[in-house]
Amino acid sequence: FLTMRLISEELRQGTIETLMTAPISEAQVVLGKYFAALAFYLFLWAPTLVYVAVIRYFTPVDWGPIAASYLGIVGIGALFLAVGLFASAGSKNQIVVAIASFFGLLVLFSAGLMENLANGETAKKFFGHVNLWQHMDDFAKGIVDTRRLVYYLSVAAFFLFLTARALEAKKWR
Numbered sequence: 001f002l003t004m005r006l007i008s009e010e011l012r013q014g015t016i017e018t019l020m021t022a023p024i025s026e027a028q029v030v031l032g033k034y035f036a037a038l039a040f041y042l043f044l045w046a047p048t049l050v051y052v053a054v055i056r057y058f059t060p061v062d063w064g065p066i067a068a069s070y071l072g073i074v075g076i077g078a079l080f081l082a083v084g085l086f087a088s089a090g091s092k093n094q095i096v097v098a099i100a101s102f103f104g105l106l107v108l109f110s111a112g113l114m115e116n117l118a119n120g121e122t123a124k125k126f127f128g129h130v131n132l133w134q135h136m137d138d139f140a141k142g143i144v145d146t147r148r149l150v151y152y153l154s155v156a157a158f159f160l161f162l163t164a165r166a167l168e169a170k171k172w173r
Contacts, residue, residue, distance in 0.1 A: 001084075003037050003081055003084030003088050004084065004094045004097040005088070007163075008089075008091055008092055008096075009094070011089075012093070012094075026164045029167065030089075034081060034085055034163075037081045037084075042077075045073060062142070065141060065142030068141075071139065071144060072139025072148070075149055076136065078153070079152045079156045079159075082163075083104045085163050086159040086160075086166065087104060088101075088163075089170075090166060108155075112132050113133075135148045
């Protein structure tokens with residue numbers, strides 16, 4: 001929902017033409033909007049650090065799982081925001097964007113459930129790598145697997161690339 005207005009509102013109001021005629025590229029527009037949404041997302045999570053401080057005040061804590069959990073939250077949030085931004089570039093209607101984002105993320109989550117249904121070893125291995133449920137479970141246990149972080153960053157980069165291409169395609173319409 002954080003991303004549903006980022007580009008769709010520009011498309012609806014017609015201000016995207018003004019933005020695209022500025023001396024910046026589509027990629028710069030996409031990255032600017034993405035990092036603004038990511039900063040706001042991190043700002044929303046910042047108050048939870050108070051909980052950690054309160055718990056630390058009363059009892060000793062293991063910082064590994066806490067730091068890994070926050071790293072996982074940032075990673076999965078970055079991925080979700082990129083998917084939402086891509087959906088925002090696809091429609092002028094914010095409700096359509098919210099629904100498209102929801103179903104896009106539902107497909108990503110459902111891919112992890114396919115691991116249990118797959119018969120072939122290769123398919124099980126593939127669905128095991130894209131299983132967001134397992135990723136979150138690992139981070140919650142304090143396991144920081146760089147493959148998970150690379151997955152988040154590469155999927156986010158892929159959707160940001162698609163968003164820039166979508167804006168470029170709209171330029172010529």
